[in-house]
Amino acid sequence: MATDPREAKADDAGTSPETRPGASSTAIQARVDGVGWTKVHADLDAQGWAVVPKLLTDAEADSVASLYPQERGFRSHVIMARHGFGRGEYKYFGYPLPPLIQALRTTAYPHLAPIANQWHERMGKDVRFPHDHAAFLDRCHRAGQTRPTPLLLEYAAEDYNCLHRDLYGDHVFPMQIAILLDQPGEDFAGGEFVMTEQRPRMQTRAMVLPLEKGDAAVFAVNSRPMRGVRGDYRVKLNHGVSKLHSGKRHTVGVIFHDAV
Numbered sequence: 182m183a184t185d186p187r188e189a190k191a192d193d194a195g196t197s198p199e200t201r202p203g204a205s206s207t208a209i210q211a212r213v214d215g216v217g218w219t220k221v222h223a224d225l226d227a228q229g230w231a232v233v234p235k236l237l238t239d240a241e242a243d244s245v246a247s248l249y250p251q252e253r254g255f256r257s258h259v260i261m262a263r264h265g266f267g268r269g270e271y272k273y274f275g276y277p278l279p280p281l282i283q284a285l286r287t288t289a290y291p292h293l294a295p296i297a298n299q300w301h302e303r304m305g306k307d308v309r310f311p312h313d314h315a316a317f318l319d320r321c322h323r324a325g326q327t328r329p330t331p332l333l334l335e336y337a338a339e340d341y342n343c344l345h346r347d348l349y350g351d352h353v354f355p356m357q358i359a360i361l362l363d364q365p366g367e368d369f370a371g372g373e374f375v376m377t378e379q380r381p382r383m384q385t386r387a388m389v390l391p392l393e394k395g396d397a398a399v400f401a402v403n404s405r406p407m408r409g410v411r412g413d414y415r416v417k418l419n420h421g422v423s424k425l426h427s428g429k430r431h432t433v434g435v436i437f438h439d440a441v
Contacts, residue, residue, distance in 0.1 A: 216236070229416070266343055275329060338426065361430075374390040374422060400420060
């Protein structure tokens with residue numbers, strides 16, 4: 182797979198880390214471990230996405246969103262309109278990641294890796310994923326994918342994000358997480374999280390994910406298996422954000438593979 186052009190065109194903005202946690206890593210780990218992962222697995226198999234309510238508290242969501250105006254802690258800054266990605270902007274975190282983001286990434290991965298391996302088996306892909314996230318990152322880094330991919334997005338009125346996939350290199354973990362950091366109907370209007378699914382020889386299906394502040398969407402990065410009459414086949418998925426009508430909207434994205 183080719184590197185996502187969103188990454189290739191990012192503008193360097195420095196890598197000094199912002200370490201203000203906003204929540205203890207232990208609390209985040211306990212909350213992630215307490216998620217109903219059996220239901221998440223079932224929802225991912227059925228539709229390519231699952232919603233985890235209140236993965237972050239309101240205070241934690243506010244703490245992460247408040248990082249956006251800072252220059253420290255981010256390695257690059259992308260203005261979407263410059264590259265035809267939509268309108269709005271986002272910043273990639275630099276290493277070391279803020280503790281809350283690091284805890285989300287390392288704690289969620291072991292729960293998703295078995296699902297990822299089942300998906301690859303069903304889709305006839307040879308690649309399998311280790312249980313430990315550090316081992317998977319080592320695989321990415323040995324292949325030249327060394328740049329962190331967790332990101333923070335900000336939208337204002339009239340902004341939107343075109344449908345896309347976050348690939349970034351040859352090593353792609355098949356699921357990612359996005360957490361909404363503001364409250365629909367209070368902090369902003371519009372700006373729905375949208376996914377599309379393209380099945381072979383069928384018209385594209387659109388899906389709007391019902392997210393509230395602090396909710397996490399766990400969803401397919403690129404493709405997923407679907408059970409058919411003659412066995413499993415692959416369907417392609419994209420994700421994006423519809424136009425904001427008013428207010429501001431922030432999202433944190435937790436992607437498990439790094440970028441070239």
